[in-house]
Amino acid sequence: MAIRTPWQQIVAGLEAEGIPYVFGLPGSAKQLYDALYDSSGVRAVLVRHETSGAFIAMAFARVSGKVGCCFGCPGPGVANLVPGILEAWSGCTPVLALGVRAPSRTYGMGAFQEADHLSIMRPITKWAVTVERPERAGWALRRAVSLATTGQPGPVYLELPSDIALEAVEMPDYRPADHAVRPAPDPDRIERAVKLLMQAERPVLVCGGGAILSQAYADVERFAESLGMPVLVTPAGRGIMREDHPLFAGLVGLYRTEYPKSVYEEADLLITVGSRMEEFQSGAWHYFPAQATFVQIDIEASELGRNWIPDLAIQGDARLTLERLTVAALEAGLRPNQARLADLAERRAAALAQMERDAADDRMPLRGKRVVRAINRTFGRNTILVKENGAQDLWAYYWPYYQVLDPGCVVPPAEQTAMGFGVCGAIGAKLARPERYVVCTTGDGAFQMGLHELPTAVQEQAPVTWVVFNDRALGWPRWTQRTALGGRVIATEFSVTFDFTAVARAAGCWAERVERPDELEPALERARRANDAGQPAVVDVQVDSEEHHPGFDEFHRLR
Numbered sequence: 001m002a003i004r005t006p007w008q009q010i011v012a013g014l015e016a017e018g019i020p021y022v023f024g025l026p027g028s029a030k031q032l033y034d035a036l037y038d039s040s041g042v043r044a045v046l047v048r049h050e051t052s053g054a055f056i057a058m059a060f061a062r063v064s065g066k067v068g069c070c071f072g073c074p075g076p077g078v079a080n081l082v083p084g085i086l087e088a089w090s091g092c093t094p095v096l097a098l099g100v101r102a103p104s105r106t107y108g109m110g111a112f113q114e115a116d117h118l119s120i121m122r123p124i125t126k127w128a129v130t131v132e133r134p135e136r137a138g139w140a141l142r143r144a145v146s147l148a149t150t151g152q153p154g155p156v157y158l159e160l161p162s163d164i165a166l167e168a169v170e171m172p173d174y175r176p177a178d179h180a181v182r183p184a185p186d187p188d189r190i191e192r193a194v195k196l197l198m199q200a201e202r203p204v205l206v207c208g209g210g211a212i213l214s215q216a217y218a219d220v221e222r223f224a225e226s227l228g229m230p231v232l233v234t235p236a237g238r239g240i241m242r243e244d245h246p247l248f249a250g251l252v253g254l255y256r257t258e259y260p261k262s263v264y265e266e267a268d269l270l271i272t273v274g275s276r277m278e279e280f281q282s283g284a285w286h287y288f289p290a291q292a293t294f295v296q297i298d299i300e301a302s303e304l305g306r307n308w309i310p311d312l313a314i315q316g317d318a319r320l321t322l323e324r325l326t327v328a329a330l331e332a333g334l335r336p337n338q339a340r341l342a343d344l345a346e347r348r349a350a351a352l353a354q355m356e357r358d359a360a361d362d363r364m365p366l367r368g369k370r371v372v373r374a375i376n377r378t379f380g381r382n383t384i385l386v387k388e389n390g391a392q393d394l395w396a397y398y399w400p401y402y403q404v405l406d407p408g409c410v411v412p413p414a415e416q417t418a419m420g421f422g423v424c425g426a427i428g429a430k431l432a433r434p435e436r437y438v439v440c441t442t443g444d445g446a447f448q449m450g451l452h453e454l455p456t457a458v459q460e461q462a463p464v465t466w467v468v469f470n471d472r473a474l475g476w477p478r479w480t481q482r483t484a485l486g487g488r489v490i491a492t493e494f495s496v497t498f499d500f501t502a503v504a505r506a507a508g509c510w511a512e513r514v515e516r517p518d519e520l521e522p523a524l525e526r527a528r529r530a531n532d533a534g535q536p537a538v539v540d541v542q543v544d545s546e547e548h549h550p551g552f553d554e555f556h557r558l559r
Contacts, residue, residue, distance in 0.1 A: 004171045006137035006160050007035040010098070013141040013174045015041035017067065019096070021060065021431065023053035024071030030166055031100045032071060045431075045460060048452040050077050052424040054084020055450075057095050059411045059425030061088075063384060064432035065215065067148055069096045074162070075113030079120065083418045088155040089124040091209060091236060091414025094148040097121070099159035101130060107161065121157040128157040134167040138174045146177035152300035153213055182214075183299060185316030185324060192312055193271075193295055194328045200269035200293070202340065203229050206252055207318075208281070209236030209414075210274015210299060214318035216240065217407040220273075223326045228336025230263050230344055234281040235387070235397060237274065239410035243403040246345060250399040253281040254555040257398050259351035261551070263344070265289055273297040274318045277307050278415050284558045297321050355400045362517045365544040368395035368469055370517065372402040375439055375467060378524040381405045383437040386426040386464075389417040390443030391475030392543050393467075394552065409436065423450025423466060430462040437531060438464040444497065445474045451503060454536065458508035463531040466538045467524075468500055471545035479548070483556070504538035511538040 004012070010032070014022070023045045026033040036044045047053045050072045057068030068088075072078035078099040088095040102111035121128040127147045131140045137160065144156040197203060207220055220240050224231045230249035231241050241248050250260030264270075267289040274297070275281060282288070285307060296303075296310035297318065304313040314321055359373035372395045385404060387396055389412075396402045404410050411429050413421045426440040442450075447468045457464055478492035504511035510530035512523045520541065527537035 001170050001172060003168050005035065005168050006131060006134045006165050007032050009137040009171045009174065010141055011035040011039050011042055013138055014069065015039060016174050016176045017145050019067050019069050021045050022069045022071050022098070023047055023056045023428070025050060025053070025073065025077065027073030027077060027100065028162065031073075031162060032098065045456070047456055050080035051083050051420070052450065052453050052456070054081045054095065054097065055087070055418070055421045055424035056428035058084060058088045058091065058093050058421070058428070059386065060428035060432045061093050061095055062212070062411050063408070063429045067094045067096050067145055068428065069098065071098045073113070074100050074102055075115045078115065078117045078159070082120065082124070084421070085121065085155045085157070086124045087414050087416045087418045087421055090416045092153050092213060093155065093414070094153040095155040096144055096148060097125070097155060097157045099157065100165065101159045101161045103163040104132070104161040105163055117157070117159055124155070125157045126154040129159070131158065131160050131164065134164050134169045135171060138171060142175060142177050145179075149177065149179040150181045151183075152210070152303070182317040182320055183315065185297075185314050185321040189312060189314045190321075190324050190328050193314065193325055194332050194334070196269055196293055196295060196312065197227065197329055197334055198332060201337070202267050203227070203269035203271065204232060204249070204264060204267040205229050206232045206234065206270065206272045206275060207237035207240045208234045208272065208275020208277075211237050211240045211318045212274075212408070214274065214299070216273075216319035216322055219319050219322040219326070221245070223322045226326050226330055226336075227334055228338075228341050232260055232264060234275050234277075235412040236414065238412060239404050239408050242405055242407055243399055244405060246348065249344070249348070251397060253283045253287060254551065255280070255397040256551050257351070257400070257549065259347055260399065262347065267292045269293050269295070271295045271297065273322065274299070276303055280415070282307065283555055286558045352400055359401060363544070364516065365542050366514070366517055366520065367547055368392040368543055369398070369401045371467065371469065371520065371541055371543065372396045372441065374521050374524055375441070376402050378521055378528055379437050379439055382435075383439055384409045384411060384429045384433060386411040386422045386429050386438060386440040387413065388419065388422040388440070388442040388446040389413050390446055390469065391479055391548065392469035392471055392545065393441040393443050395549070396441040398549050398551070419446040420449030423447055424453045426464040426466065427453060427457050427460060427462045430457075430464050431460065437528065440464060440466045442466060442468055443475060444468055444470040444472060444494070444500070447500065448498065451498065454504055454507035454509055454538070457536040461534060463534050463536050465527045465531055465536070468538065468540045469543045470500070470540055471543050472497060473545055475545050478545075480556070500538055500540040509536040509538050511540070514539060514541045
């Protein structure tokens with residue numbers, strides 16, 4: 001037992017939970033930040049906007065496997081957290097949002113910055129709570145972290161009334177939450193899945209974000225190699241397997257290229273693990289293999305049958321389920337089909353060769369596919385790809401133009417695709433894994449939504465590289481306007497915009513503008529060297545706004 005204020009207890013709890021950063025902006029001098037000042041294990045990171053803090057916390061959590069933590073002051077500060085918490089909710093990412101509420105003694109009387117934060121946060125968190133008694137602060141934090149990290153992970157919100165937060169009382173010792181609780185699958189359902197595998201000739205595995213959250217990297221690879229099964233991924237599942245692996249077969253849905261499309265559509269058994277198969281991942285629910293039986297594996301019961309109805313549903317942690325499914329399949333005598341492996345290898349090699357020919361396109365303005373291939377060659381292994389979701393930087397989603405070469409090295413936006421997430425999130429990825437390169441691919445529209453955090457990267461000595469696919473427009477909305485409005489374009493083109501290189505240099509970053517194909521790789525190499533020297537970098541690439549992968553057009557015809 002010790003005499004502490006609730007904020008001191010919260011900070012002690014963050015230390016015990018191994019949460020090293022709080023991303024946010026301070027308000028009242030004594031709320032949280034005074035307690036952080038005396039902490040040796042938790043550091044306050046000053047961002048330029050609360051939304052950025054939530055985005056950075058989400059990316060940090062994705063890469064580190066720890067809880068990301070952000071903070072908002074009363075009223076507008078907490079409200080500014082909403083886009084990031086909504087993204088974390090959509091992406092099932094463990095983010096702890098901390099807030100301050102108006103004092104209990106005057107709550108409801110129109111206190112300064114009074115707002116009903118809980119009503120704002122409850123729909124987009126696993127749990128939102130006000131700590132009404134000071135001695136309950138530690139219990140509330142432990143409960144919040146437990147809920148954020150177990151079962152289907154997700155964000156939580158914890159707030160303290162400003163008066164209660166400063167009451168020093170005797171506090172019980174803080175007990176860290178158990179983050180390792182994992183539900184195992186029903187053995188009978190594992191047995192049924194093995195029988196379906198024995199009947200299948202062309203099974204495929206599709207991994208979603210749940211496989212990443214489960215840290216099922218080795219288990220996915222062992223399952224695939226043991227059975228000779230190709231692995232496809234959703235954007236959230238990307239990074240579960242290195243993408244130069246012979247059994248990696250690309251992305252699904254909107255993001256598929258020709259080889260992934262053929263592997264997916266010929267499947268007679270579709271196994272998804274940790275994915276809802278939402279609209280973009282499923283091709284607006286049109287892309288289901290015509291002859292396939294469907295097995296869905298998910299940790300959360302409410303996700304089973306949410307979209308496509310499975311022939312076999314298995315509730316369980318992705319890692320434990322794949323581990324037990326592999327053992328059971330091998331015990332049943334299942335082995336790789338060598339003829340299928342040879343066929344997949346031949347088609348995969350053809351896809352890689354075709355990509356190299358496509359990516360050599362030297363027309364101007366530069367093609368997005370050439371840009372992402374050049375990034376891949378220049379930065380290579382040991383690189384975390386952080387993504388936005390615009391019309392031209394979308395080329396970073398299209399395997400094999402960009403290949404993720406190390407497991408766990410992708411940070412995608414979730415289904416909300418809030419613009420600016422990747423631009424800000426790149427800083428969180430770098431703080432989580434400082435030994436890796438971090439490259440963010442972003443359109444100019446999204447870059448302008450996160451541009452204010454360039455000084456944060458310099459301040460935090462987080463040398464990341466932003467590659468801006470600059471077509472001076474909101475490319476995706478403009479494309480939909482042209483197709484839906486008979487060619488009319490309304491408020492989607494920037495007639496005036498930033499000189500990104502000038503802004504970046506003013507913030508302390510290295511920066512260069514690229515207009516010609518022969519300038520691209522030398523500029524990326526200089527950006528990489530700047531990162532090696534500890535300096536963030538911006539490469540502003542003038543890209544063609546008209547070229548899209550055929551899969552982009554195909555998907556939109558279905559919506």
